[in-house]
Amino acid sequence: MMIRFSWLSLSMLKRYKMQKKGSLEEMLLADVALHMYKVEHKACCFTSVAVTMGRMHSRGKGISASALPYKRTPPSWLKISSQDVEDNICKFAKKGLTPSQIGVILRDSHGIAQVKSVTGSKILRILKAHGLAPEIPEDLYHLIKKAVAIRKHLERNRKDKDSKFRLILVESRIHRLARYYKKTKKLPPVWK
Numbered sequence: 643m644m645i646r647f648s649w650l651s652l653s654m655l656k657r658y659k660m661q662k663k664g665s666l667e668e669m670l671l672a673d674v675a676l677h678m679y680k681v682e683h684k685a686c687c688f689t690s691v692a693v694t695m696g697r698m699h700s701r702g703k704g705i706s707a708s709a710l711p712y713k714r715t716p717p718s719w720l721k722i723s724s725q726d727v728e729d730n731i732c733k734f735a736k737k738g739l740t741p742s743q744i745g746v747i748l749r750d751s752h753g754i755a756q757v758k759s760v761t762g763s764k765i766l767r768i769l770k771a772h773g774l775a776p777e778i779p780e781d782l783y784h785l786i787k788k789a790v791a792i793r794k795h796l797e798r799n800r801k802d803k804d805s806k807f808r809l810i811l812v813e814s815r816i817h818r819l820a821r822y823y824k825k826t827k828k829l830p831p832v833w834k
Contacts, residue, residue, distance in 0.1 A: 699811045716760045720753060724761040727754060728768055735774040741765045742780060778833075779823060785816045 694705045730752065734744045744765055748754040757765050769775040776783065792809045796802060823829040 698815065711755065714756075714759055717755075720760070722752070722754065722760070727757060727760050728772075731757070731765055731768050732772050732774060735769050735772075740776065740780050740783075741769060779819075779828060782816065782819050782823065782829075785812060785819065788812055789816060 694703050696703050727748070730748065731744055734747060735741075739747070745757065748757060754760055757763075757768075761768065763771075766775060778786075789809060789812045792805055792812060796805055796809065799805065820829060820833065824831055824833065
């Protein structure tokens with residue numbers, strides 16, 4: 643009896659060996675397949691454990707993220723030209739939408755999953771080319787907005803120590819991000 647183990651994972655092979663099911667021939671085949679798998683994938687010395695860097699100001703180690711599609715070409719059913727996509731992006735930017743909001747609208751309403759696959763350049767680069775890019779980067783803008791909201795809250799609730807602490811953390815993130823954007827010349831060196 644011939645059994646093919648090429649599609650089995652390492653854990654499945656180990657389980658098969660531990661259960662000791664089947665004839666001696668099957669056991670030997672499982673042993674050989676396990677050895678070949680270990681040699682092929684160099685899994686004999688270590689086990690793969692996902693270790694991620696923690697969040698900056700929390701204890702979380704979340705690894706959730708959206709997965710980009712493997713194919714970098716636009717889907718065959720998408721019949722919109724790159725010029726039309728650029729016109730749509732400029733139209734939404736003139737309405738006052740941020741690059742991420744534009745991307746969400748294009749994805750949900752127009753069926754464009756990745757603007758880069760259709761046009762060849764990202765939304766922010768298209769906006770910069772047309773002179774419609776926001777003055778300060780979007781992530782920095784939202785951090786400033788959050789800090790302003792916390793300050794407004796603290797004016798009403800002066801004894802809220804936790805909010806005071808969180809404001810310090812948000813402001814430190816703002817300064818860190820501003821330092822990076824000054825270094826990469828996305829913000830003027832005298833920006834405060």
